[in-house]
Amino acid sequence: MIEINQLSKKYKGAEYFSVKDLNLKVEDGEIYGLLGPNGAGKTTLISMLTSLLKPTSGSFTINGSNFKENKNQLKQLIGIVPQEYALYPTLTAFENLQYFGSMYGIKGEILKESINEHLEVMGLSKFAHKKTDTFSGGMKRRVNLIAGILHQPKVLFLDEPTVGVDVQSKNVIIDHLKLLNKQGTTIVYTSHHLNEAEFFCTHVAIIDNGEIIIKGVPSDLIKNQSGAHNLEDVFLAKTGKALRDHA
Numbered sequence: 001m002i003e004i005n006q007l008s009k010k011y012k013g014a015e016y017f018s019v020k021d022l023n024l025k026v027e028d029g030e031i032y033g034l035l036g037p038n039g040a041g042k043t044t045l046i047s048m049l050t051s052l053l054k055p056t057s058g059s060f061t062i063n064g065s066n067f068k069e070n071k072n073q074l075k076q077l078i079g080i081v082p083q084e085y086a087l088y089p090t091l092t093a094f095e096n097l098q099y100f101g102s103m104y105g106i107k108g109e110i111l112k113e114s115i116n117e118h119l120e121v122m123g124l125s126k127f128a129h130k131k132t133d134t135f136s137g138g139m140k141r142r143v144n145l146i147a148g149i150l151h152q153p154k155v156l157f158l159d160e161p162t163v164g165v166d167v168q169s170k171n172v173i174i175d176h177l178k179l180l181n182k183q184g185t186t187i188v189y190t191s192h193h194l195n196e197a198e199f200f201c202t203h204v205a206i207i208d209n210g211e212i213i214i215k216g217v218p219s220d221l222i223k224n225q226s227g228a229h230n231l232e233d234v235f236l237a238k239t240g241k242a243l244r245d246h247a
């Protein structure tokens with residue numbers, strides 16, 4: 001379970017909080033979607049939960065532990081799939097994955113087998129020994145995903161795992177995430193694809209200006225929002241139609 005208490009982040013020099021007094025509980029086995037307009041604070045929140053960014057105030061625990069006391073244990077427990085590709089372009093897909101697997105202490109034949117299995121499921125076996133700088137966006141996204149799950153994390157954080165990919169890649173990614181979830185992985189992910197989130201997530205939280213404005217089971221949110229036929233209707237009703245441009 002993930003328990004977030006009054007979590008806030010104000011970047012150095014910023015006038016406003018990117019995440020403000022945020023409270024959220026994610027139960028084991030859930031697929032939790034963090035949705036919100038550009039600049040809502042989704043990446044900032046995920047970065048804090050994966051210890052890439054220090055909170056300004058507040059706290060959170062993952063399976064009862066926090067990064068201050070149990071950093072090494074938590075790093076093994078969680079998987080991270082960042083929005084930016086974490087791949088080394090001059091290494092092959094296999095070499096990249098060997099590097100990420102070894103960071104989690106997986107070695108030798110076990111690592112090789114795991115990499116090959118994942119590449120197979122993701123439709124990438126043919127390209128295992130090609131450098132990733134030759135890959136399409138969809139192929140890079142799939143390797144990026146494998147890099148975060150080789151150690152079979154109990155809790156997986158993904159920041160826009162299907163951004164910029166075609167429908168085929170998206171389906172492979174979502175199907176694999178559903179399988180991981182069935183096998184016991186709790187998933188927290190951000191997305192701008194509201195249709196995808198509506199059918200993929202067990203729960204969603206809509207975030208705007210660093211605060212959760214509504215959360216719950218997608219079908220309940222749709223039922224309770226007058227005139228809404230889908231999650232996009234709920235999203236627009238709650239966040240409005242104004243653009244969120246900052247510079």
Ligand SMILES: Nc1ncnc2c1ncn2[C@@H]1O[C@H](COP(=O)(O)OP(=O)(O)OP(=O)(O)O)[C@@H](O)[C@H]1O
Binds near residue numbers: 037041043044045246
């Ligand atoms: N390193 C940083 N320094 C200062 N401000 C930042 C930094 N990173 C993000 N911000 C600001 O914090 C706010 C939240 O940004 P964040 O990237 O978390 O939003 P997001 O919901 O992930 O947006 P998007 O959907 O566009 O990825 C924005 O106003 C952004 O400009």
